[in-house]
Amino acid sequence: FVFTQCQAIHARSLLPCQDSPGIKFTYRATLIVPAELTALMGAIPVGDIKEGRLTGESIGVGNKVSYSFEQPTPIPSYLIGLAIGDIHCREIGARSRVWSEPELLDACAYEFSEIEEFIKCGESIAGPYIWGSCDLLVLPPSYPYGGMEHPCLIFVTPTLLAGDRSLAAVLIHEISHSWTGNLVTCATWDHFWLNEGFTVFLERKIISRLNSEKLRHMEFLNGYDSLLNSVKRFGSDHEFTKLVPTVRDTDPDDAFSSVPYEKGSCFLFHLESLVGGPDNFDPFIKAYIDKFKGDGLITTDLFKKFFLEFFSEEVGTGCFSSLDWDNWFYSPGMPAPSIIPSCFDSSLQQPCIELSNRWINISADELATLDSSFELYSSLSPLQKRDLLSLLLRADIPLPITHLIKMKTLYNMEDSKNAEIKFKWLSLCLRSNWEEMYVQVASFLTEVGRMKFVRPLYRNLYKAENGRDIALKLFKQHKHIYHNICATMVAKDLEI
Numbered sequence: 001f002v003f004t005q006c007q008a009i010h011a012r013s014l015l016p017c018q019d020s021p022g023i024k025f026t027y028r029a030t031l032i033v034p035a036e037l038t039a040l041m042g043a044i045p046v047g048d049i050k051e052g053r054l055t056g057e058s059i060g061v062g063n064k065v066s067y068s069f070e071q072p073t074p075i076p077s078y079l080i081g082l083a084i085g086d087i088h089c090r091e092i093g094a095r096s097r098v099w100s101e102p103e104l105l106d107a108c109a110y111e112f113s114e115i116e117e118f119i120k121c122g123e124s125i126a127g128p129y130i131w132g133s134c135d136l137l138v139l140p141p142s143y144p145y146g147g148m149e150h151p152c153l154i155f156v157t158p159t160l161l162a163g164d165r166s167l168a169a170v171l172i173h174e175i176s177h178s179w180t181g182n183l184v185t186c187a188t189w190d191h192f193w194l195n196e197g198f199t200v201f202l203e204r205k206i207i208s209r210l211n212s213e214k215l216r217h218m219e220f221l222n223g224y225d226s227l228l229n230s231v232k233r234f235g236s237d238h239e240f241t242k243l244v245p246t247v248r249d250t251d252p253d254d255a256f257s258s259v260p261y262e263k264g265s266c267f268l269f270h271l272e273s274l275v276g277g278p279d280n281f282d283p284f285i286k287a288y289i290d291k292f293k294g295d296g297l298i299t300t301d302l303f304k305k306f307f308l309e310f311f312s313e314e315v316g317t318g319c320f321s322s323l324d325w326d327n328w329f330y331s332p333g334m335p336a337p338s339i340i341p342s343c344f345d346s347s348l349q350q351p352c353i354e355l356s357n358r359w360i361n362i363s364a365d366e367l368a369t370l371d372s373s374f375e376l377y378s379s380l381s382p383l384q385k386r387d388l389l390s391l392l393l394r395a396d397i398p399l400p401i402t403h404l405i406k407m408k409t410l411y412n413m414e415d416s417k418n419a420e421i422k423f424k425w426l427s428l429c430l431r432s433n434w435e436e437m438y439v440q441v442a443s444f445l446t447e448v449g450r451m452k453f454v455r456p457l458y459r460n461l462y463k464a465e466n467g468r469d470i471a472l473k474l475f476k477q478h479k480h481i482y483h484n485i486c487a488t489m490v491a492k493d494l495e496i
């Protein structure tokens with residue numbers, strides 16, 4: 001199975017190109033591959049689909065076929081994407097197919113069957129979907145990211161296959177890039193937040209409309225937790241914790257974190273609150289996409305200028321007099337004090353907060369009293385279970401191993417198919433130096449290659465009591481299974 005990951009600056013390793021987000025071009029491509037394999041690109045395929053397979057053309061030489069593609073809408077180089085493998089497809093929506101290796105196709109078709117609803121909702125907020133098709137390719141477990149927004153063919157990790165559609169936010173995120181990022185694109189990587197922060201904001205708008213505003217707020221609170229972790233990892237005065245960092249002469253992979261996603265979406269949430277809420281802010285989103293979709297390039301200054309033009313009346317009434325733009329854009333660390341967790345409605349997190357406090361405050365000899373919490377835990381949604389574990393991870397002191405042993409059996413933690421819950425649970429065990437669980441950490445690390453999970457688990461195993469040598473030996477044995485970006489980043493994390 002061959003797949004590419006060009007974002008941010010890897011397209012240049014694939015083909016000669018102006019490998020910068022500020023340069024856009026259309027393309028046609030032809031891939032010649034062994035006849036038993038299928039080739040796909042983030043573009044419109046020329047061939048037909050017969051019995052779940054793209055038809056290639058025999059080239060008459062050797063047992064090979066050619067597949068041709070066309071991307072008629074100008075895109076930046078980082079959105080070039082291709083994959084080649086034993087890939088089959090199934091229709092899952094009016095303009096969407098899901099592609100995967102045949103063994104996964106049933107599970108993928110079920111997990112992602114809401115895709116047309118997501119696209120339609122995105123259109124109602126941001127304007128027409130102009131890319132034609134919106135297919136989905138589920139990659140092998142080594143895929144280093146949750147998803148990648150190649151136009152016409154979104155790539156996603158198989159760790160989204162929770163079996164209950166509970167991890168759909170990543171798909172909604174990648175679909176949202178059809179407007180923010182793919183149509184209106186950051187002119188340089190310094191302005192990456194306009195790709196990612198705006199896409200997270202749009203993703204959560206869709207979640208609000210399709211589920212509830214309370215869930216949008218819960219996702220903001222979860223994102224705030226990720227932002228805290230990123231700022232803590234870099235240090236609160238680090239360049240990469242700025243919303244608009246200077247990343248010239250820097251490998252963008254080194255600068256990558258939750259900061260542009262979560263600080264950026266918090267900034268837009270703050271702007272939304274200043275103009276009086278979603279009803280007043282939402283028309284700006286469509287106007288913004290419409291305004292910049294032409295040459296499709298955006299910078300922070302252009303965004304600010306258009307925002308103030310659009311809300312010129314509010315400027316006149318002093319709506320933004322308290323807004324310190326430069327502090328938001330150029331100060332390192334956590335967002336300006338105008339955004340703190342209490343800005344968000346935490347009602348969906350309340351049961352998680354209460355349950356986490358019970359686990360944090362109970363003594364080892366009272367653990368039996370928690371048996372009654374099984375019903376409450378079972379009633380939590382997968383995202384609430386995720387947030388329960390996040391709250392426990394944020395506790396001042398690590399949970400005692402006695403408590404983790406109890407939680408493991410009481411809540412059947414090992415049975416969860418939800419990768420986010422599994423990741424948080426293993427992180428909780430590492431934080432408490434529960435050495436019996438290191439083997440489960442190692443097994444998870446040899447099953448997935450998504451950096452969102454792999455990097456923190458290797459770092460925390462490396463820091464855990466008697467974990468350092470296990471981490472180094474495990475990585476040395478298995479680094480070949482990871483994508484090169486992942487292997488490179490973990491090697492840096494482990495100071496190799």
Ligand SMILES: CC/C=C\C/C=C\C[C@@H](O)/C=C/C=C/C=C\[C@@H](O)CCCC(=O)O
Pocket residue numbers: 007008144145146147148170189190192245247252253254255256257260450451452
């Ligand atoms: C301030 C940072 C400047 C530039 C960074 C640009 C790209 C970083 C490069 O590492 C590529 C990132 C690709 C990300 C793809 C998908 C993400 O949206 C999801 C990542 C988290 C996850 O696994 O869910």
Ligand SMILES: [Zn+2]
Pocket residue numbers: 173177195196199
């Ligand atoms: Zn994104």
